[in-house]
Amino acid sequence: MLLRHTTKEITERSALTINPAKTCQPIGAMYAALGIHGCLPHSHGSQGCCAYHRSALTRHYKEPVMAATSSFTEGASVFGGQANLVQAIDNIFTVYEPEVIAVHTTCLSETIGDDIPQITRKAEADGKIPQGKYVIHVNTPSYVGTHVTGFANMTKAMVDYFAESAGQKIDQINIIPGYVEPSDMEEIKRIAQMMGVRVVMFPDTSKVLNRPQTGKYDMFPEGGVTVEALKTTGDSLATIGLGRLASGPAAQALDTKCNVPCEILDLPIGFKATDRFVDTLRKTLGITVPDIINNERGQLLDIVTDMHQYFYGKKVALAGDPDHLIALTEFLVSIDMWPIHIVTGTSGKKFESRIREITKDSPYTTNVKAPGDMFLLHQWIKNEPADLLMGNTYMKYIARDEDIPLVRMGFPILDRIGHSYFPIVGYRGGMRLLEKILDAILDRQDRDAPEESFELVM
Amino acid sequence: MAETIFAERKDQVHRKGEEPFQMTCDKESLAGAVSQRACVFCGSRVVLYPITDALHLVHGPIGCAVYTWDIRGALSSGPELHRHSYSTDLQESDVIFGGEDKLYRALTQLIDRINPKAAFVYSTCIVGIIGDDLAGVCRKVEHEKGIPVIPVESEGFKGNKRAGYNAACRAMFQLVGTGPIDDISPLSVNILGDFNLAGEIWIVREYLERMGVQVVANITGDGRVDDLRRAHGAALNLVQCSGSTIDLAKMMEEKYGIPFLRVSYFGVEDMADSLYKIAEFFKDIDPQVMERTKALVRDELSELYPRLKEYRKALEGKKAAIYVGGAFKAFSLVKAFRHLGMTVALVGSQTGTEEDYKELHEITDPGTIIVDDSNPLELSSFLQEKDVDIFVGGVKERPIAYKLGVGFCDHNHERKEALEGFVGMLNFAKEVYATVMSPVWRFTPRKRAYLSKSQEMDVCHEIKAIQN
Ligand code: SF4
Numbered sequence: 042m043l044l045r046h047t048t049k050e051i052t053e054r055s056a057l058t059i060n061p062a063k064t065c066q067p068i069g070a071m072y073a074a075l076g077i078h079g080c081l082p083h084s085h086g087s088q089g090c091c092a093y094h095r096s097a098l099t100r101h102y103k104e105p106v107m108a109a110t111s112s113f114t115e116g117a118s119v120f121g122g123q124a125n126l127v128q129a130i131d132n133i134f135t136v137y138e139p140e141v142i143a144v145h146t147t148c149l150s151e152t153i154g155d156d157i158p159q160i161t162r163k164a165e166a167d168g169k170i171p172q173g174k175y176v177i178h179v180n181t182p183s184y185v186g187t188h189v190t191g192f193a194n195m196t197k198a199m200v201d202y203f204a205e206s207a208g209q210k211i212d213q214i215n216i217i218p219g220y221v222e223p224s225d226m227e228e229i230k231r232i233a234q235m236m237g238v239r240v241v242m243f244p245d246t247s248k249v250l251n252r253p254q255t256g257k258y259d260m261f262p263e264g265g266v267t268v269e270a271l272k273t274t275g276d277s278l279a280t281i282g283l284g285r286l287a288s289g290p291a292a293q294a295l296d297t298k299c300n301v302p303c304e305i306l307d308l309p310i311g312f313k314a315t316d317r318f319v320d321t322l323r324k325t326l327g328i329t330v331p332d333i334i335n336n337e338r339g340q341l342l343d344i345v346t347d348m349h350q351y352f353y354g355k356k357v358a359l360a361g362d363p364d365h366l367i368a369l370t371e372f373l374v375s376i377d378m379w380p381i382h383i384v385t386g387t388s389g390k391k392f393e394s395r396i397r398e399i400t401k402d403s404p405y406t407t408n409v410k411a412p413g414d415m416f417l418l419h420q421w422i423k424n425e426p427a428d429l430l431m432g433n434t435y436m437k438y439i440a441r442d443e444d445i446p447l448v449r450m451g452f453p454i455l456d457r458i459g460h461s462y463f464p465i466v467g468y469r470g471g472m473r474l475l476e477k478i479l480d481a482i483l484d485r486q487d488r489d490a491p492e493e494s495f496e497l498v499m
Numbered sequence: 500m501a502e503t504i505f506a507e508r509k510d511q512v513h514r515k516g517e518e519p520f521q522m523t524c525d526k527e528s529l530a531g532a533v534s535q536r537a538c539v540f541c542g543s544r545v546v547l548y549p550i551t552d553a554l555h556l557v558h559g560p561i562g563c564a565v566y567t568w569d570i571r572g573a574l575s576s577g578p579e580l581h582r583h584s585y586s587t588d589l590q591e592s593d594v595i596f597g598g599e600d601k602l603y604r605a606l607t608q609l610i611d612r613i614n615p616k617a618a619f620v621y622s623t624c625i626v627g628i629i630g631d632d633l634a635g636v637c638r639k640v641e642h643e644k645g646i647p648v649i650p651v652e653s654e655g656f657k658g659n660k661r662a663g664y665n666a667a668c669r670a671m672f673q674l675v676g677t678g679p680i681d682d683i684s685p686l687s688v689n690i691l692g693d694f695n696l697a698g699e700i701w702i703v704r705e706y707l708e709r710m711g712v713q714v715v716a717n718i719t720g721d722g723r724v725d726d727l728r729r730a731h732g733a734a735l736n737l738v739q740c741s742g743s744t745i746d747l748a749k750m751m752e753e754k755y756g757i758p759f760l761r762v763s764y765f766g767v768e769d770m771a772d773s774l775y776k777i778a779e780f781f782k783d784i785d786p787q788v789m790e791r792t793k794a795l796v797r798d799e800l801s802e803l804y805p806r807l808k809e810y811r812k813a814l815e816g817k818k819a820a821i822y823v824g825g826a827f828k829a830f831s832l833v834k835a836f837r838h839l840g841m842t843v844a845l846v847g848s849q850t851g852t853e854e855d856y857k858e859l860h861e862i863t864d865p866g867t868i869i870v871d872d873s874n875p876l877e878l879s880s881f882l883q884e885k886d887v888d889i890f891v892g893g894v895k896e897r898p899i900a901y902k903l904g905v906g907f908c909d910h911n912h913e914r915k916e917a918l919e920g921f922v923g924m925l926n927f928a929k930e931v932y933a934t935v936m937s938p939v940w941r942f943t944p945r946k947r948a949y950l951s952k953s954q955e956m957d958v959c960h961e962i963k964a965i966q967n
């Protein structure tokens with residue numbers, strides 16, 4: 042038993058997080074910044090944080106992840122990091138030649154209280170920022186919020202720094218995809234495209250973190266939203282923000298700054314949420330939904346029809362980020378599965394009440410905690426076993442100890458591939474999720490079936 | 500090519516044969532560089548984490564704990580406490596008002612809950628800034644709970660990984676000398692600087708057993724607190740790897756008069772040399788020990804060589820690049836590649852010292868590039884310039900190699916095969932072979948450019964065959 046110290050009895054734990062279901066702000070900011078074309082994320086702090094964030098992203102995507110660091114030393118942590126950042130900006134533009142440097146802070150530089158805009162102004166005054174190049178920034182102390190907050194903040198910084206309004210509306214809409222995989226971003230764009238909608242998506246990590254093998258190493262890959270495109274977002278007809286936590290702040294900022302009306306929706310995972318997304322596109326642009334999309338929806342429905350008896354009544358325990366969990370829970374409930382335990386590391390009262398609302402007709406009272414950790418989730422499972430786990434790779438400890446199948450989703454996934462290439466959003470993403478869920482459940486059923494009831498046709 | 504090197508880094512890169520040897524190292528990474536280096540905390544965590552029955556509590560914001568959560572694959576034959584992630588998860592109010600109270604509560608709750616043999620409490624950057632009295636809290640809890648509670652001074656900004664190794668050694672040294680040593684054989688050692696990745700320390704222990712040498716403490720792979728407490732009872736310390744545990748060996752030498760030997764378990768010569776050195780050390784106490792060691796090496800080699808030859812045939816003349824954490828590992832790798840008939844075109848490390856680089860300069864062939872604290876752009880340009888067949892590195896280097904269409908071997912935290920010992924050399928050869936000779940490279944654009952017309956046809960046929 043790997044987690045043999047997990048007890049069934051749940052006692053109050055006030056000062057301690059065990060086996061977290063979250064990580065820190067800067068990695069979310071780094072991920073978002075990688076979704077700008079030609080951007081080098083920059084970690085203003087000691088080099089450890091930056092190395093960790095890059096390693097974590099590299100393990101998850103199996104792609105090179107570039108980011109620079111201010112390399113704080115003791116001196117910098119006493120006198121402030123101004124000199125380091127100015128020198129870093131100079132070095133980066135000289136050697137790596139990005140279009141944009143996206144600075145995020147770390148716990149250290151936050152605690153010292155470095156004023157990034159003031160430092161970048163200094164760099165600019167010193168002539169360290171070449172013409173037509175940009176330095177943007179965001180504050181990401183990890184003792185506030187989580188990686189989701191960091192993603193949301195960096196995405197909002199894109200609006201703060203780049204969105205402009207020339208006064209002339211452009212026939213396009215903005216989509217903020219949420220803290221999802223490159224494959225999901227690609228799929229969201231595909232759906233919009235099928236509907237004939239012109240889209241500016243930001244951030245956009247497709248073709249950045251799911252690149253083909255080319256025999257070349259490009260420091261700045263082909264993908265990512267361009268600065269030019271970001272500038273036009275202020276004149277778009279509307280903004281759709283997917284995922285309240287990850288996309289809400291940027292969508293609202295764009296509304297405030299440039300009067301672009303915004304609609305904030307759940308991540309389009311499963312029927313209902315994808316329906317809402319497609320419908321919002323339809324209404325915003327006054328278009329009809331093409332057959333091809335209806336066809337995909339029909340296929341998703343067909344899978345559920347064919348296999349519904351296998352979904353019915355299966356108890357699921359989930360860990361992940363709030364935006365994902367809300368949409369996923371809704372999807373599971375809609376196919377008659379019962380999410381019974383749900384934790385996220387990101388705090389939020391709204392999250393808990395939303396989950397309760399979605400699960401109110403389930404025969405179980407759903408355990409939900411935000412912020413919670415995987416230790417708590419495991420304790421709940423010991424009290425009320427689940428048939429299926431859904432969450433990141435760290436759930437595999439629980440899966441093994443309790444002998445419960447696991448469907449991997451979320452961040453990080455360190456031991457399987459697929460997430461960067463195949464989406465879970467949209468109707469086709471829903472089909473992939475169902476395939477994974479069914480594989481897990483039916484493989485287990487096959488494994489456990491006594492010989493006499495081992496079935497060929499299922 | 501030249502512009503991919505920062506001007507300030509010129510003296511951290513050396514090309515053997517072109518200029519007299521001179522290299523600067525132990526420099527702070529340049530601000531703005533995409534450095535592959537990590538922090539003090541990382542160094543401490545790497546060294547201490549394999550102590551399997553201790554509680555490892557990270558005092559800091561959540562990230563530092565998450566990124567070091569069981570990522571290293573240090574195997575345990577018993578307790579699995581080290582595979583959990585425990586964090587005080589500092590919040591804004593803690594940063595303003597201090598985190599001591601939270602740390603105290605976390606520690607006492609945890610110790611009651613899991614009953615560890617000892618606790619290590621790591622400080623992170625932020626703790627250094629807000630000025631929590633880590634040592635004070637640890638003392639208090641130690642007093643109340645009656646187990647060693649040891650502060651690890653690992654604030655990230657106070658240097659690089661090497662400073663973290665030192666902090667870890669100082670922490671462990673507090674345990675040494677507190678356990679009984681009466682049943683320890685005069686032929687006894689501690690194994691330092693082996694983290695039991697892929698079960699490697701078990702291989703080394705088995706050799707020592709066959710030689711008749713008792714192992715007192717594994718430091719730290721598959722480590723136990725009680726073993727550490729009696730580590731001062733060993734007659735000799737075996738220290739592997741350049742930096743990580745040498746400080747502990749020195750402290751033990753000074754205080755307990757225990758001598759140490761620097762050893763390496765990578766590669767045939769280094770492994771055999773190391774065992775002979777150990778036998779040599781004990782030969783006065785037990786005259787038979789050398790005989791047993793010779794027999795052991797003979798057995799192992801007669802098993803190994805014929806099998807190695809097969810791989811050598813295929814690998815002869817291929818080119819390798821090495822970029823690892825510590826330089827000591829690089830020495831062994833250079834020799835190991837020679838065994839496979841391969842040449843080393845690039846070798847570098849994150850934390851090598853001047854002597855390390857001097858030694859590398861001596862054992863490499865002319866034309867070899869030697870680098871300190873490199874970055875991805877530099878590395879990838881060297882890989883292409885030298886047209887290597889395999890790159891040996893760590894997690895951040897792997898995808899770069901693969902994108903270029905170059906084979907890769909993880910000789911770092913994420914290795915899945917035991918690479919130590921004689922059997923390790925065979926595993927290494929297998930891994931090198933599997934990646935260098937993988938058919939995948941024939942489909943990748945870089946290698947295809949080099950193929951001759953007829954080979955190109957072969958590939959086309961193969962692709963067709965696969966498509967059919
Ligand atoms: S110090 Fe803060 S930013 Fe750095 S890894 Fe730790 S939590 Fe993340």
Ligand code: SF4
Pocket residue numbers: 087088089090091093148149538539540541563622623624625653654655656
């Ligand atoms: S905060 Fe400091 S200790 Fe933590 S990862 Fe960053 S550099 Fe290392």
